[in-house]
Amino acid sequence: MRPFNFISATDKKEALNAVSTKKSSKYLGGGTNLVDLMKENVERPGTIIEVANLDYKTVDQSNRGGYTIGAMLSNSETANHDLIRTQYPLLSMAMLSAATAQIRNMATNGGNLLQRTRCPYFYEVSMPCNKREPGTGCGAKNGMNALHAIFGYSDKCVAVHPSDMCVALAALDAEVEVSSPGGKLRTIAFKDFHRLPGLNPERDTNLEEGELITAIHLPRPIYQHHYHYLKIRERSSYAFALVSVAAGMQVENGKISALGLAMGGVAHKPWKLTAAEDFLKGKTPNEANFERAAQLAMQDARPLSENGYKVSMGEKAIIRALSQAYTKTI
Template identity: 65%
Template sequence: MRPFTYTNAKNTQEALQETTATTHYLAGGTNLVDLMKEDVERPDQLVDVNNLEFNKIEKNQSGGWSLGAMLSNSDTANHPEIRQNYPLLSMAMLSAATAQIRNMATNGGNLLQRTRCPYFFETSMPCNKREPGSGCGAIDGMNAVHAIFGYSKECIATHPSDMCVALAAMGAKVEVQTTDGSSRKIPFNEFHRLPGDRPEKDTTLEEGELITQIHLSSPEFADNYYYLKIRERSSYAFALISVAAGLSIKNGMISRVGLAMGGVAHKPWKLSEAEDFLKGKKANTENFEKAAEIALKDAKPFEKNKYKVEMGKKAIVRALEQATNRTA
């Protein structure tokens, strides 16, 4: 690990004033510190934001709830209001990592997780995300766990978060504080980037911006929801494919849909066309299979991850069926 300076910020203003181009905010550190140990991340300064006030779950003006960015994943997933009103989010968060990691990891940090692509972690290998211009070793290499949507010739990595897949399905918003003291809210589907020609940049955050809250709209999908995570083992493993499915069903008909996938792109992959197809349709397997075909029709797999197309279709159908079967 390389030398760095450490600042324990007492308030938001101090945290924002301390930032430079090589500053990282530090909360749980479950991803950042590992990357520093591997010499992948090389910050000159860490600004500890654990003491800031954004560590609560509060009612918001839209009739929903707001999640503090510095609150732990465990405290969020197990909060009574989240379990009751947003069980899809709770289910997704509790499928991630292990209890020990969830106790440390924060909501803001979860949004900023970096890819688990092995070429990103191995500093002797080419990786445009880690070292722009060095190439993408995965394109002609080991790409069995890589993207089938939205990639570029510069990067085919996938985003690792479970929480973010549920937030994409639910249409959350991310609030950030800017260095000039103002704030802005970013629709969740616009928060993460596709790689394009700048794969080193994962989000649309500007330099020095600090995530403070995640805003959820008024509760929906509290009765019909499911988060399906397909992985190589049941713990300490990231998703090969995941699906967050939320439905509003009345008299067997679907009125609202939230649907997103993980493990398939550089960002949580919102399935907007499949959502539109399902609205107004009967909640049955036939329609779920048609929605799955729509969702995967533009997939462009590589030789070693072709399995993700068929797996993805079956995962969508299964998640939607499980969500429907929760109806009393």
């Protein structure tokens, strides 16, 4: 790990001022990803600005009928919060499937949104990686890519986003609130928060320079009764998803009136299954419709040399997640 300066910000103004005046600075929440990257010499910030103690640690009802969760609240505190467990059980279920309890106790909500890929080429500094060092190439594209993307990748990068929480937030159509060093406050639709790699895979999000995540806005809760988060992994605990599916469903008069559906482990960002959502709205929640929705969801998949299994696995996972969401009772 290289030497760095450390600032523990006491409020948002101090944090934003520090990031705008210190070169190569990074915000630090719980440190469960950034510190690892610094140890591996992947991230090399000159200044660390600790923001974990800023006053964004509550879950509050918004004036739009939904709820706002603070960016500095830990994953454990969020997942186990009474309002999240009862009003957004899909989010709670997804968050509790991630990592170990110790990591969830440290990791912040804002930091979870910013965690970086676990692609081994990204972590191994002796290997080519456009995400780590633009212009060096993508070692995974024609290399070991069994864990990599089947949607939305480019010649520059085939890595996948690792978060479970973010898959649920994509299904829920959340929004992210951010503040800039210039004092501007804006919200970003979750579907627009993370980026596909394109020509600039080093950029994971559409955050502007120095922006700080302060909150996540959840819409009015409608998936309290029919929801499921399915995570398929190489071992039953403490592993990132090969494929995951977040499904939230509202059923009225025997028909699907609203649906939120997203996948993880298949793209550079949480992958929203819009075609499947559109097909299922107004349909009867049955196996035949779930099978057709899964086919639509996977029709544009482009597997790499070693990850073709994700196509059939993904289709079956969507069917299973939808079926379990429909039959779930609380």
